[in-house]
Ligand code: ATP
């Protein structure tokens with residue numbers, strides 16, 4: 001199965017991003033991600049089996065233990081790819097608690113021999129794919145308020161012609177020391 005580990009977004013932030021995406025959808029063409037699919041990827045594992053998923057869960061638990069919620073501070077829009085056909089995302093400030101979480105997760109996966117995409121961590125929430133950007137600036141937009149992520153989740157991703165379907169396989173709470 002195709003898998004990745006990501007932070008889930010708090011409901012308020014998710015709703016605010018839905019509003020932002022609605023504004024954007026009036027200005028650019030593209031395949032917009034449904035609000036329930038918003039997430040911040042920490043590590044993309046790709047194809048793994050049952051045994052590896054158990055090890056990935058152990059790695060998540062190890063890293064989540066004693067860790068508090070992670071601050072998500074939106075910084076602005078960005079793109080991957082060429083302006084005529086790009087992925088449009090909302091960038092998130094790489095604060096130490098977020099960067100360290102991603103690094104510790106990746107190290108814990110590596111310790112268990114689980115491979116993942118090793119590209120540098122660039123925290124972002126994908127809003128739309130196959131986007132064609134208009135020339136010039138996008139008009140001013142209301143950005144979501146900072147919020148805290150409290151869940152690190154292992155997702156199964158099923159690719160379909162209509163877009164990916166994500167299914168949570170395991171959730172590790174970032175609840176702090178009391179967990
Ligand atoms: P689609 O590929 O059909 O557009 P998707 O990108 O939402 O759908 P996946 O490709 O399964 O679905 O990706 C799941 C998550 O992992 C997304 O956040 C995606 O950006 C990220 N991701 C996918 N491939 C990689 C990769 N090679 N390295 C890092 N992150 C990746």
Ligand code: MG
Nearest residue numbers: 129157159164
């Ligand atoms: Mg993809």
